[in-house]
Structures are given as structure tokens and as C-alpha cells.
Amino acid sequence: MHAMNYQRINQILDDHGRNPLRLVQILIGIQAECGGIPASVRDYISKALAVPLAQVHGVVAFYHFLSPEIQGQYRIYVADNIIDRMHGNQEVMATLLQELQAERGKPRADGQVFIDYTSCTGLCDQGPALLINSRALTHVTPDRAKEIAERINAGEPLNNWPSHWFQVEESPRVAGPVLASQFEPGRGLQAALEMGPAQYLKEVERAGLRGRGGAGFRTAIKWRVSRDAPGKTHYVICNADEGEPGTFKDRALLTRDADAMFEGMTLAGLVIGAEKGFLYLRGEYTYLYSQLVATLARRRAEHLLGKNILGREFNFDVEIHLGAGAYVAGEESALIESLEGKCAVPRPRPPFTATHGYLGQPTVCNNVETFVKTALIAQNGADWFLECGTRYSPGSKLLSVSGDVARPGIYEYPFGTSVQTVLEACGARETQAVQIGGPSGTCITPNEFDRAICYEDLSTGGSFMVFNRSRDMLSVVQNFIHFFADESCGFCTPCRVGTQLMRRAIDKIVAGKAGARELKEIEHAAKCTRAMSHCGLGQTATKPFLDTLDRLRPQYEARLSNLDFVPNFDLDQSLSKTRALSQRDDPHAHLPQTGEACDARI
Amino acid sequence: MQESEFSFELDGTDLPFEPGQSIMEAATQAGVYIPHLCHHPDLRRNGSCKLCTVKVNGRFGSACALPAQAGCTVESNTSELQEMRRQIVQMLFVEGNHYCPFCEKSGNCQLQVVAYHVGMVDMHFPPFNTARQLDASHREMLLDRDRCIQCARCVRASQDLDKKNIFGLAGRGMNIRLVVNSDSGLLGDTDFSSADHAAQVCPTGALIRKDQAYPCPIGSRLYDTPISQHTIRQDARHD
Numbered sequence A: 001m002h003a004m005n006y007q008r009i010n011q012i013l014d015d016h017g018r019n020p021l022r023l024v025q026i027l028i029g030i031q032a033e034c035g036g037i038p039a040s041v042r043d044y045i046s047k048a049l050a051v052p053l054a055q056v057h058g059v060v061a062f063y064h065f066l067s068p069e070i071q072g073q074y075r076i077y078v079a080d081n082i083i084d085r086m087h088g089n090q091e092v093m094a095t096l097l098q099e100l101q102a103e104r105g106k107p108r109a110d111g112q113v114f115i116d117y118t119s120c121t122g123l124c125d126q127g128p129a130l131l132i133n134s135r136a137l138t139h140v141t142p143d144r145a146k147e148i149a150e151r152i153n154a155g156e157p158l159n160n161w162p163s164h165w166f167q168v169e170e171s172p173r174v175a176g177p178v179l180a181s182q183f184e185p186g187r188g189l190q191a192a193l194e195m196g197p198a199q200y201l202k203e204v205e206r207a208g209l210r211g212r213g214g215a216g217f218r219t220a221i222k223w224r225v226s227r228d229a230p231g232k233t234h235y236v237i238c239n240a241d242e243g244e245p246g247t248f249k250d251r252a253l254l255t256r257d258a259d260a261m262f263e264g265m266t267l268a269g270l271v272i273g274a275e276k277g278f279l280y281l282r283g284e285y286t287y288l289y290s291q292l293v294a295t296l297a298r299r300r301a302e303h304l305l306g307k308n309i310l311g312r313e314f315n316f317d318v319e320i321h322l323g324a325g326a327y328v329a330g331e332e333s334a335l336i337e338s339l340e341g342k343c344a345v346p347r348p349r350p351p352f353t354a355t356h357g358y359l360g361q362p363t364v365c366n367n368v369e370t371f372v373k374t375a376l377i378a379q380n381g382a383d384w385f386l387e388c389g390t391r392y393s394p395g396s397k398l399l400s401v402s403g404d405v406a407r408p409g410i411y412e413y414p415f416g417t418s419v420q421t422v423l424e425a426c427g428a429r430e431t432q433a434v435q436i437g438g439p440s441g442t443c444i445t446p447n448e449f450d451r452a453i454c455y456e457d458l459s460t461g462g463s464f465m466v467f468n469r470s471r472d473m474l475s476v477v478q479n480f481i482h483f484f485a486d487e488s489c490g491f492c493t494p495c496r497v498g499t500q501l502m503r504r505a506i507d508k509i510v511a512g513k514a515g516a517r518e519l520k521e522i523e524h525a526a527k528c529t530r531a532m533s534h535c536g537l538g539q540t541a542t543k544p545f546l547d548t549l550d551r552l553r554p555q556y557e558a559r560l561s562n563l564d565f566v567p568n569f570d571l572d573q574s575l576s577k578t579r580a581l582s583q584r585d586d587p588h589a590h591l592p593q594t595g596e597a598c599d600a601r602i
Numbered sequence B: 001m002q003e004s005e006f007s008f009e010l011d012g013t014d015l016p017f018e019p020g021q022s023i024m025e026a027a028t029q030a031g032v033y034i035p036h037l038c039h040h041p042d043l044r045r046n047g048s049c050k051l052c053t054v055k056v057n058g059r060f061g062s063a064c065a066l067p068a069q070a071g072c073t074v075e076s077n078t079s080e081l082q083e084m085r086r087q088i089v090q091m092l093f094v095e096g097n098h099y100c101p102f103c104e105k106s107g108n109c110q111l112q113v114v115a116y117h118v119g120m121v122d123m124h125f126p127p128f129n130t131a132r133q134l135d136a137s138h139r140e141m142l143l144d145r146d147r148c149i150q151c152a153r154c155v156r157a158s159q160d161l162d163k164k165n166i167f168g169l170a171g172r173g174m175n176i177r178l179v180v181n182s183d184s185g186l187l188g189d190t191d192f193s194s195a196d197h198a199a200q201v202c203p204t205g206a207l208i209r210k211d212q213a214y215p216c217p218i219g220s221r222l223y224d225t226p227i228s229q230h231t232i233r234q235d236a237r238h239d
């Protein structure tokens, strides 16, 4: 039915220099062009690049936005973070499925439409959001969903759709020193070149800048270790994977401050002696790709990038790599695996990225916001940076505020600002809980709202999700646990199996079918997953559960079945296949509910 | 107490090590058993099963992947760790479909013996009952994915020792599966041989000879004596 266009596939291969390191990029290109990567194409790519078929197959199976079957001309992903849910994404999904006559997660019979959920797309301030062929649509109501379906059913290309449907707003609510700064492309670079890389590194050190991706590692130390590490070539990576649900501040920076980010990367190159940088842009932000490429081109024309930057003996350039839907790819060693054309599986550590990163060479990997700040420190000086913040967390932080608030969006505050201050500014009312730092962060309740946002108290990569008293916090936890179970890379046992056990347990608890003993047991397993997992994903995956168990235990207890034991299988449910086969659904084809059965036994 | 330049403390005893050795390697050399499954002395490090998790200066880490460091304190045989290891083994059991009572590998299976070692008496968690594909296409060897624990031993052995690159792991999360590098995806369509290193290293009965059935009587199987009574050298040889 679908004749594959091998001419186009060859073109894509050529565009990437038939370089096996670009396997992920090539497959993303083919997915966009052909709507899927069937077996024959995987075979072809494996031979053309001389990569094992298992690797091609593995990569296609690993990333959410690559598919081993043809999904069709319209590929729709509805964002399914808890915030999108609160905005009514399920009605949007139902409308789309109905109007498109499609089944979720399966290509439509005519092979034209595919629709599924995906995790947070970084648009929680403008949800419900969805992606169609990598383009973002915001504020999607069920009515809009109907209109979308009409256009799809009429086969209308996306370019003819009203452009305001694709509007992504970027207007910060509260601007601090960073968002209010006037950045002049090249000025920071000029200043750093004049003072020399060693002196500039001292300036970054004096500023006490810590990584804004969440972990808060000191940037200057990372740069120094990498600079001093032996290696043929050094590399700089900007982490724009922004996968933590509820985070969208990098989206804003990529849109309005890409110049500063690229300048920050260039400065890192200057300090560590790298000539090459990568921007790893999450697949969900593909719509920003062309404007980022344009910014790079402009910077080259202005001699801020490329050969002999600002007339000096300094070369540096940046290549953009796209992600393809994998939260774990935000972990820096997994990100590097992806840059090398492989599945994003975190590497064992040590060795660390700073000494053994891309192609085993010394590599600096920093978050978008971190690079923007290094550029501003070069331009405005460390003193400017030190004007706000706390002793251990100098400077400010961009927060992505969403959920039950009157004014969602980007807020920039000095470190040390209390949660209460942010809640008041964004117009939150009757707040029951705030999830700080995303599902892998911390869930706090009102008696902790005076706690401060900073590395020494509540550390965050920027996600700030607010829940009012009408929300069922257990379904919030359920959403987060499903997220981790879907995103576990599968490499290590405790995360791969532990997150699945958690998923089963929370579903059972929410359904009111779990007993007190099970709650205790799953707490046990959660602690094992936390202690033994290979990377940060598994180590934090059980936090939403353990945090809320600590703070909201009564909500769990209210859901528990009063039975000591409820079997894991539902006898009646397991007969459903037989009922379908025998085409019966009358009362006699059903067994008593498990609860009744158990009661009888007791 | 006399401390040599290269030594660390494992469960209260000083162990010497050679620079570059992992904690696992140093322990094995000294005759101390740390439970493990994906680790194999002839293969490159992997660190995926997490059974070998120890506490190094109070922090969790994999003994097979962490380099031994002079002066560090390592805890391994503690009730906290053994209990978590038991959960890891139970997780492996419920994730796959393991039928020890009639498995040909019973008694010679590392998954089984390690389960006994950590005191596992039941599966504890609800089984996943996942459908997994059996591959009987090869003349000499059977690949039964039901029993595979995704340790990648065969993957590494085939890549690094046999230079054939016959296996790979593909998929994400729960859907990760052992795949075969051939157009059909079948083992029979590769040049795999029962003489390959990759054919010897499977810790379970996932990759098993077809023509042997139950090769030795109960009582004389490799693990009919508990692992703690094994000399570690013997264990390492069979690893």
C-alpha cells in the first residue's frame, strides 16, 4: 500500500553524510517523511550505514516518536501530563477519536491517521496541548478538536490550517535579572576574549553559578575538570531535553534568548578548548528548530560562531540534534548515547561526562538556562549575578508555574523565595499541594509553604505545579507513576520492574481494591527501587508515592479496602475473553465480585 | 592494623586490590562472594541487574561497575542489602516466566541459586505473565525468552569474544527483549554455534543446548551444594 520513497530516503542519508553517529537523526527524518520505519526500511538503513540491524531496530523501538509501522500522514500526540488532564485533555482525546473514527495507539484502517497520548509536551501553561506531525497546538478545546478532525478528514495539509492554532505564547509573568537583561550578541564573548578564558572561568566561579537542570552542580568546577581532562577533542553539549513534566522555562529561553544560550555554549568552548557543540533539542520542540537554525546562521554571519570568532584564533560551531520522545534522554550520559546514534540508556558512572563524554572525550553538558546565565555573567559580570539569591544558591531561577493558578507561565525569582510568595503572585487559591521540581521533585502541603526555593531547601529544575483542594491527589500520584513506568529505559531491574509494580499497586489503590498490607509491601519495594536503580529516573520514580504517603497518608487509608487481602486477579475480569467468545454478557456469565467472594471466605 | 596502599574494607575485613579492579573483581579474587547475575569475569562491565548493589561509604552502588578505591568502606552482607537483593530476584521472577521444577537448567542455574542464596521462598509480587517469543529455529540451540533476564551476557560475549554480534537488546522499559541480528530475526538464520562463547554464558535456561535435556542427575548438579559452600573459584569458572 505504501511504496517507500527510497529516493527521499537516500537523500536523507546523504544529508547526514551517511554517518552512523547520526542514526537517530536519520530515523527521525525518515519518520517525518514516510510516517513510519517499516522492516524493509530498517534493513535498508542497517546496510547503508553498516550498523547492526539490532541497533536500528532497537532505536526505532526505543523512542516514542519513532514507529516500526507506518502511522500515516497525520500523527497526533495529545499531551497527558496531570496538568493537561486538569485542562480536559481526555475530552479532547475522546472528540478526536470519535470524529476521526480512530482507535488510540493504532494507525487508522486507511493508514492515514495515528493518535495517542504522550507525556508532558512543555505547554502546561497553554494546555490542553497536542502535537501534530511535530507541530504544537495550544488551548485545544473539544470544539477545536472537532475542527482539527474536519481538516484531517478533508486531507488538508497543516500549512493551510489557521496559523493562530499553532500560536505558542511567550510572555513572562514576573521578570527578574535574567529576563529583564538586555543581551547584546557578542558582547559577553568580546569581554571573555579580552580577559582571557582562565580569567572568565574565575568570574563564573566567583558568581557561584550552579547548574539549572536540577542537580545544581557547580558549573565552574565542571568546566575546569573537563578543560583539564586529557583527550583529543573536547565537546560542549546544551541539554534542551526539558522532559520533566510541568517544566517549560527552557522553551521560553529557546524562543526568546537563543542568542544568549548559543553564546554561553561558545564561551564554554572557549574555556575548555572545544570546537564543537551540540544542542540536544527535545522532539516536542521540533517547531523551534528552524528559527534556531536561523539564529545559528546569523551568528556565523556576525563572526560569533564558526572559524576565527571575532577575528581571533578561536573556532567553535554548534550542531542541533533532535530528540524523539524519551524522558531519560535528558540524563546527560543517556543524551550522549543518543547523540552517538544509540538508544538513550544511561551509562555506568564513573567515568563521568566531564572526562569521558561524547565519543569518550571530555565533555561539558549544561542546561539551557545555565548557558544563558554564563553568557550574562560574561556580559554583566559576576557582581551583577550575585546581587540576588542565597549564600549557597546565588542568582535567580526561572519557574514554570502551572495548574490551579489564575496566571500560569514563567516567573523569575531570586533563589530563597518562598513557595507562598510564588503562590500569591500567580493567583493560586485553596491550594492543597504543590509539586516542586516535577514528579521527580518534592510534593509539599500548606504547612510547608514557607519553605524556600533553593538548592539547600527545595531544589527544582523549574517545574512548579499547583493543585487546589478539589483535586484528588492520588490521581496526581497515579499520573506521575504511570509516567515513570512508561519512561523507564528498561536497562536495570529495579527501575524496569519496580516502576511496573508501582503502576499496578497505585492503580489498585486508586480503584479501592488494595489492602493495608499491600500498601506496606509496595512501600518496601519502592524503597528498593529508590536505592538500587541505575540512574536518577529510577531513584526518584517512587518519590511521588513516598512523599504523599508521608504527607497525605489519610487519603491513602481512605481508599484502602478493609480486607486484609485482595487477590491480584479479578476472577470475573479474567472471564471476559470467554464471554466475548461466547457472546454472552448476561448475569449468569458473571462471577461475584472479588470483594464479595473474599467476604464470603472470611 | 596494617593497611597496604591498595586495600579497602569489605564487611569489616581489609581486602587488597589491584588498581583498576572493580569491587566485585577484588572480592572474587579474595574469595568473597557478592551476589551477581549480569557480571561475568570474561565480559565487559554492564551493571544492569543491580543484584551486586553494595554500600560504598554509605552510598548505594554496583560492585561490578564501581572501581575499588583505597580506604573506602564497603558493606555487602548486611540484612538491608540481602533483603533488597531478594526483592530484585523476585522482580526478575515475576517479570519473566520461570518454571524451575521442569527447567533443564534447574540446579545449574545462577538465577535459581542466587534466589536460594538471598532467601527467596516465594515470588512475592504478582506475576506479569507476559507473552514472550520462543525461537527454536537453530539446529543446536534453543532461545526461550521466557527465561531471559536481559542480562546481555550473550550480547557481550557474541560481540566481544566471538566477534559475531548475533544478539542485541531492543525496546524500552518492560518491552525490552533479546533480539537476533538477522533479517528474519531468527537464530537459525545466523552463524551462531553451540561452540560460541555466547552459547556458554547464559546464567539461566534462556539460551540452552537442544540435545542435552537434563544432563546430570539431581545431587551432582553444579549448585546442589549451596553457593556459600562453593569455593568462589569454582563459581567464577562456571560464571
Ligand SMILES: Cc1cc2nc3c(=O)[nH]c(=O)nc-3n(C[C@H](O)[C@H](O)[C@H](O)COP(=O)(O)O)c2cc1C
Residues within 6 Å of the ligand: A210, A211, A212, A213, A214, A215, A216, A217, A239, A240, A241, A242, A243, A244, A327, A328, A329, A330, A331, A332, A333, A365, A366, A367, A368, A370, A535, A536, A537
Ligand atoms: C532522568 C533524568 C532526566 C533529566 N532530564 C534533564 C533535562 O530534561 N534537562 C536538563 O537540563 N537536565 C536533565 N537532567 C539532568 C542532567 O543529567 C544533567 O545533570 C544536566 O543537564 C546538567 O546541567 P546543569 O549542570 O547545567 O544543570 C536529567 C537527569 C535525569 C536523571
Ligand code: SF4
Residues within 6 Å of the ligand: B147, B148, B149, B150, B151, B152, B153, B154, B155, B178, B201, B202, B203, B204, B206, B207
Ligand atoms: S539469553 Fe541468557 S545470556 Fe542472553 S540476555 Fe537473556 S538471560 Fe542473559
Ligand code: FES
Residues within 6 Å of the ligand: B035, B036, B037, B038, B039, B046, B047, B048, B049, B050, B051, B052, B053, B062, B063, B064, B065
Ligand atoms: S552484577 Fe552488578 S549490576 Fe549485575
